Amino acid sequence: MRILVSALFLSCLTTNPVQAAEVRWVERQTTIAVCIAAAGPAHFLQVAEQIASLIYAPIGIGIEWLYGRSCPAAAIEITLTFDRPDTFHPRSLGFANPNDGRNIEVFANRLNVVSESRRIDLLGHVFAHEIGHILQGMARHSATGLMKAQWDEPDYRAMEQHLLMFTVADAGLIRDGVARREALRNAGR
Numbered sequence: 561m562r563i564l565v566s567a568l569f570l571s572c573l574t575t576n577p578v579q580a581a582e583v584r585w586v587e588r589q590t591t592i593a594v595c596i597a598a599a600g601p602a603h604f605l606q607v608a609e610q611i612a613s614l615i616y617a618p619i620g621i622g623i624e625w626l627y628g629r630s631c632p633a634a635a636i637e638i639t640l641t642f643d644r645p646d647t648f649h650p651r652s653l654g655f656a657n658p659n660d661g662r663n664i665e666v667f668a669n670r671l672n673v674v675s676e677s678r679r680i681d682l683l684g685h686v687f688a689h690e691i692g693h694i695l696q697g698m699a700r701h702s703a704t705g706l707m708k709a710q711w712d713e714p715d716y717r718a719m720e721q722h723l724l725m726f727t728v729a730d731a732g733l734i735r736d737g738v739a740r741r742e743a744l745r746n747a748g749r
């Protein structure tokens with residue numbers, strides 16, 4: 561795992577600036593909390609978190625990244641695992657159950673589907689994709705963009721050159737989902 565961690569950290573140097581081609585910036589900002597549970601040093605995660613934050617910023621959603629044992633009840637929780645066999649959700653880089661509304665697992669041992677220099681970009685996009693499932697609250701994928709079911713070489717190249725963004729439809733579903741979560745939280749107060 562240490563080799564993977566350092567590889568991810570080093571490859572962060574290749575991350576390029578954001579190009580928000582598919583969605584417009586929106587005025588109202590909402591912040592969601594995301595907790596990270598990962599063994600080992602966390603510094604390599606920070607670049608992936610920044611990439612995910614850059615993907616969400618144009619659709620008016622800020623992400624507060626949290627660490628530690630106590631994750632707030634309203635937060636989304638990401639766990640990185642390194643030992644899932646290939647037969648577990650085969651060909652997936654992560655898993656999120658939209659009905660659960662909270663838990664995401666990222667299969668970190670499968671980030672080697674791309675070359676070492678691309679892995680930190682990929683991890684950031686996996687974070688954003690799986691968070692997208694939780695926020696949309698439904699099991700769906702899109703034909704293009706970040707919420708595509710299976711990324712291919714042109715997508716990986718796009719991640720490296722700029723960022724893969726949400727389609728307008730996905731962005732709308734995410735913002736609707738965030739509003740629902742906020743309403744539920746406020747009703748519970």
Ligand SMILES: [Zn+2]
Pocket residue numbers: 689693701707708709
């Ligand atoms: Zn998915």
